[in-house]
Amino acid sequence: MFPESLQFHVAPSIDLFVNWLTVTGSPVSGAISHGTLAVLLNIQAFFMFIPWWLWIVVVASIRWWQTRKVAGTAGLILLLLSIGAFGLWRDAIDTLAVVLTAVVIAFIIGIPLGIIMATSNRANAVLSPLLDGMQTMPSFVYLIPALMIFGLGKVPAVFATLIYAVPPLVRLTNLGIRQVSSSVQEAATAFGATRWQLMREVRLPLAMPSILAGLNQTTMMALAMVVIASMIGAGGLGEKVLIDVNRIDVGKGFEAGFAVVALAIIIDRLTQGLVHRGTHT
Template sequence: MFPSDIEFHVAPYISDFVKWITVAWEPFFTAFSNMVLGMLLQIEHILVAIPWWLWIIAVMVIAWRQTHEVVKTIMPGLLLFTVGIFGFWGIAMETLGIVIVSVIISLLLGIPLGIAMAVSDRCNTMVTPILDAMQTMPSFVYLIPALMLFGLGKVPGVVATVIYALPPVVRLTNLGIRQVPSSVQEAALAFGATSWQLMKEVRIPLAMPSILAGINQTTMMALAMVVIASMIGAGGMGEVVLICTNRIDVGGGFEAGWAIVVLAIVIDRLTQGLARRWDTPGV
């Protein structure tokens, strides 16, 4: 046994710090919570207001423009149709709303951070261990600070989802920009491009396939975390899965899980298709 007299615990200090920041920064957290909740409710209202058949048609049109294949066009529409058949259309739109808000916030934070890491080696050195910790930390741990700072509800679910889903877009934005061939950058500089023009006109466009792959991975991780976030009142399909798990309702759990899988498949296929449209032949 490890001797107890030399044990040292940081848990009390962390708890005290969180309690202090909750009180000291209460106006900020309240304003942020109201902003996120307002945006979430607006997006959910729009998603639910759109007729289900129009959603299916829109997804099939996008799939057709990306693939021009009949099977790959019809399948996403049929999969979404099964979500409605199981009676989960409204709840699925609620889940989609949480994912959209989480991804928007993740991109607003992640893409600029990835660009900063690509430009500055010092920033890259400082942020990389933080990203490593964020990706190795058990996902349930993110629920604790979100719950303590924002209480129960959709907002802490969004916050926990953002923390969990942020690293991929940061890493792949950084990686994509760093992999832009130096010969192309040197040619742009030789023609008189400034650092801003080089980033805007050369590095980011050429890194766009990698950035879009990061967006795809962030979206998938956000959808996965939304299910876990239901434990702190985020709602959506995750809540249905949680209830079915507690009741050992295998059939209901299968239907709810199927709806989540359908959302994941459709979102993944559409975002991957968008990334392929940005692919460029060898530079």
């Protein structure tokens, strides 16, 4: 056994810090929480306003536009119908709303961070180890800071999902911009392009396939984290899976798990199709 005389615990200091953060940062965290919740509820209300059959038409139309393949389009239609047939449509919409909210915030944060890393070697050196740690850390750990700041509910679930899902978007944005050919950039500079014009007109458009791939990975990781975030009140399909596992209800658990897989496949196929079209445009 490790000797007790050499043991050192940081838990009391962390508890004091959390208490201080809760008291002093409550106005800021409260404002962020209310703003995020308002966005989430509006997205959820909009999604619920759309009839189920219109969802199917929209998804089928997007997939047909992307691939022109009957089998692939029919497959996504069947997956959507299976979610409704299992009585999990509302839960799927709740999950989709949390995922979309987290992905939108990740996009707002991740793209600028990726651009900063691509244009500054110092920022790249500082942020790369941080992203490494974020990607190797067990997903359950992300629930702790969200709980510390926002408590239980959908808002901490959004931010736990955001922290877990944003690294791929930052990394692939950075990678895509850095891989833009130097000769193309030199030609644009020779024609008088400023740094901002070079980034907006040359580097970002050429890096778009990599950025879209990062968006795809972020979306899929967000969906995976939403299931785990059901432990802190995310609701949706993740909550169904958690309840059925606790009750050892194999049948209901299978239906909820299948709905999660179906939603993941639908999102993946649509975003992959977006990446494919972005690569060939």
